[in-house]
Each structure stands twice: as structure tokens, then as C-alpha cells.
Amino acid sequence: MxxxxxxxxxxxxxxxxxxxxxxxxxxxxxxxxxxxxxxxxxxxxxxxxxxxxxxxxxxxxxxxxxxxxxxxxxxxxxxxxxxxxxxxxxxxTYVPIAVVSLNLGHFMLGTEMRGEVDENIFGKFFRAGEALFWNSWSAMTGAPVNWTATQIFWNDVFLPYLIGGLVPxxxxxxxxxxxxxxxxxxxxxxxxxxxxxxxxxxxxxxxxxxxxxxxxxxxxxxxxxxxx
Structure with missing residues (x-):
């Protein structure tokens, strides 16, 4: 209809x-x-x-x-x-917001962003979501889990984004x-x-x-x- x-x-x-x-x-x-x-x-x-x-x-x-x-x-x-x-x-506006927040977050944490922010941020979001899904599936089926992508996402994107986004x-x-x-x-x-x-x-x-x-x-x- x-x-x-x-x-x-x-x-x-x-x-x-x-x-x-x-x-x-x-x-x-x-x-x-x-x-x-x-x-x-x-x-x-x-x-x-x-x-x-x-x-x-x-x-x-x-x-x-x-x-x-x-x-x-x-x-x-x-x-x-x-x-x-x-x-x-x-x-x-999301790309400018992400660029400012991530760069400021890495500066405040004393770390560096690996790669271009606007080129890989959304890819890392996708890979982290994919890793979360498959690791949850592995936990139910007994298959081995791998949190590498999630750890990279946390260190490179999520935490710096969260900290850096506070000020702006x-x-x-x-x-x-x-x-x-x-x-x-x-x-x-x-x-x-x-x-x-x-x-x-x-x-x-x-x-x-x-x-x-x-x-x-x-x-x-x-x-x-x-x-x-």
C-alpha cells in the first residue's frame, strides 16, 4: 500500500x-x-x-x-x-565532525591516528560491528573468537572520538x-x-x-x- x-x-x-x-x-x-x-x-x-x-x-x-x-x-x-x-x-557534517573529534582526541591522549581519518573511520566501524557479530556467534557455537578488529577500533577510533568529541x-x-x-x-x-x-x-x-x-x-x- x-x-x-x-x-x-x-x-x-x-x-x-x-x-x-x-x-x-x-x-x-x-x-x-x-x-x-x-x-x-x-x-x-x-x-x-x-x-x-x-x-x-x-x-x-x-x-x-x-x-x-x-x-x-x-x-x-x-x-x-x-x-x-x-x-x-x-x-x-559527519565527516568534518569525525575529523575534528578524532584528531583532537588523539592529541589529548597523546596517540596518533593510523591512516587518513575520513578514509578508514567508517570501515573500522563496519569491521568492529562485523567482529562483534561473529564473536557473539562464536561464543554460542564454541568457535574461537578474535577481538583484534574490535581492539583496533577501540584504540584508533572509539576512545579518541569519544574524548575528542567532548570539547567541540x-x-x-x-x-x-x-x-x-x-x-x-x-x-x-x-x-x-x-x-x-x-x-x-x-x-x-x-x-x-x-x-x-x-x-x-x-x-x-x-x-x-x-x-x-
């Missing part, structure tokens, strides 16, 4: 993942619209955005929604805003909070003002209708007394 009439090819699917229908500008406008309509205080919404943006600097690919939601609960932020905030991380993640998250808070406050004030104007207009029209009915009733009563 919900299948496409013209299924996308592999190439089209990859391109759609990198460039959504309507472009990233349209996607950003959608996120902006959803954030504005959230029924919560500006501070809670901004805290949610802050932890959502921060989460994109962590190496928990595939789990960013869960991490952002958990952090939103901890800081008493809006969970939906946190989920929307994770869209700061997308195919156009915190900085960018706080910047997002600082920028979003006054904008959301201004939007909500303007929206409350518009709602007040509409409510006053509704009350005015209701009062006019009630007054017109009262005048009509008084006029009919006066005519009845005159005829009597």
Missing part, C-alpha cells in the same frame, strides 16, 4: 540519503518549524536542542536518538527537541542553546500576542452578537407592550 510506484535504484537511494528530496534547506526549515511548535518552555526546548547537537559529536552511530533522549531527561530538556537537534549531524560537542551545544533560547522566546511571545489578538476579536464578536440579540429582544418586547 505504501510502496513507491517507481522503486529507487541503489544509486538513487544513496543520493537521497546524502541529499533529501527538496534539499537540506527544506529539511532544515521542517526541523525549524517543528521546534517552534513544540508545547514547552523555551529553556526546556533549548536544553533539548543543546544535548541533541552535542550527541552528534559522539561515536554512538545508530544510537544518537537514544543517547539524546537520555541526556534530555537528565538535563530536564524537551526530548522531542533533543531528537530534532540530532539532525545537526547529517551526511554533510560541548562548545557547539552551548552555542546552539545560546542562539536558540532568545529566538524561541521571541517566537512564543509573538505567537501568544497573535493568539491574544484572535481571542479578543472572538470575544468582541461574541459580545456584539449578544448585544444585537438583546437589542432585538428588547425591541420585540417594546412592540408587544405597544400592541397590548
Amino acid at each position: 505504501f510502496k513507491r510506484r517507481d522503486p529507487l535504484s541503489v544509486r538513487q537511494s544513496v543520493w537521497r540519503a546524502l541529499w533529501p528530496h527538496g534539499g537540506w534547506g527544506r529539511a532544515a526549515l521542517y526541523v525549524k518549524h517543528r521546534l517552534r511548535r513544540l508545547p514547552d518552555t523555551p529553556r526546556k526546548i533549548s536544553r533539548g536542542i543543546m544535548v541533541g547537537v552535542f550527541t552528534t559529536f559522539t561515536p554512538f552511530y545508530g544510537l544518537h536518538f537514544f543517547v539524546a533522549a537520555a541526556l534530555a531527561v537528565i538535563v530536564r530538556g524537551n526530548v522531542m527537541a533533543a531528537l530534532l537537534g540530532t539532525f545537526f549531524g547529517n551526511p554533510l 560537542g560541548v562548545f557547539t551545544g552551548i552555542a546552539a542553546y545560546t542562539i536558540c533560547l532568545p529566538l524561541i522566546e521571541a517566537y512564543q511571545r509573538r505567537r501568544r500576542g497573535k493568539l491574544k489578538v484572535k481571542l479578543d476579536e472572538i470575544r468582541r464578536k461574541a459580545a456584539e452578537r449578544a448585544s444585537a440579540k438583546a437589542d432585538l429582544k428588547a425591541e420585540k418586547s417594546a412592540k408587544g407592550e405597544a400592541n397590548g
Whole structure:
């Protein structure tokens, strides 16, 4: 029922993942619209955005929604805003984020990254996931396990990424909070003002209708007394 009439090819699917229908500008406008309509205080919404943006600097690919939601609960932020905030991380920003986080992490740990970051990071993520799957399978079947790929992934990617992502993640998250808070406050004030104007207009029209009915009733009563 919900299948496409013209299924996308592999190439089209990859391109759609990198460039959504309507472009990233349209996607950003959608996120902006959803954030504005959230029924919560500006501070809670901004805290949610802050932890959502921060989460994109962590190496928990595939789990960013869960991490952002958990952090939103901890800081008493809006969970939906946190989920929307994770869209700061997308195919156009993940590589720069990874490069900055990994290089900074290795610098802080006093280690070196083997190979080009943007060339092998996702390959190491894949190999680590593959090793985890087969080692879990080996544990159930009694076959020998090999954690070499997982150890390389931990030392070369995960730990440096986790440590190095803290500084730019915190900085960018706080910047997002600082920028979003006054904008959301201004939007909500303007929206409350518009709602007040509409409510006053509704009350005015209701009062006019009630007054017109009262005048009509008084006029009919006066005519009845005159005829009597």
C-alpha cells in the first residue's frame, strides 16, 4: 500500500540519503518549524536542542536518538527537541565532525591516528560491528573468537572520538542553546500576542452578537407592550 510506484535504484537511494528530496534547506526549515511548535518552555526546548547537537559529536552511530533522549531527561530538556537537534549531524557534517573529534582526541591522549581519518573511520566501524557479530556467534557455537578488529577500533577510533568529541560537542551545544533560547522566546511571545489578538476579536464578536440579540429582544418586547 505504501510502496513507491517507481522503486529507487541503489544509486538513487544513496543520493537521497546524502541529499533529501527538496534539499537540506527544506529539511532544515521542517526541523525549524517543528521546534517552534513544540508545547514547552523555551529553556526546556533549548536544553533539548543543546544535548541533541552535542550527541552528534559522539561515536554512538545508530544510537544518537537514544543517547539524546537520555541526556534530555537528565538535563530536564524537551526530548522531542533533543531528537530534532540530532539532525545537526547529517551526511554533510559527519565527516568534518569525525575529523575534528578524532584528531583532537588523539592529541589529548597523546596517540596518533593510523591512516587518513575520513578514509578508514567508517570501515573500522563496519569491521568492529562485523567482529562483534561473529564473536557473539562464536561464543554460542564454541568457535574461537578474535577481538583484534574490535581492539583496533577501540584504540584508533572509539576512545579518541569519544574524548575528542567532548570539547567541540560541548562548545557547539552551548552555542546552539545560546542562539536558540532568545529566538524561541521571541517566537512564543509573538505567537501568544497573535493568539491574544484572535481571542479578543472572538470575544468582541461574541459580545456584539449578544448585544444585537438583546437589542432585538428588547425591541420585540417594546412592540408587544405597544400592541397590548
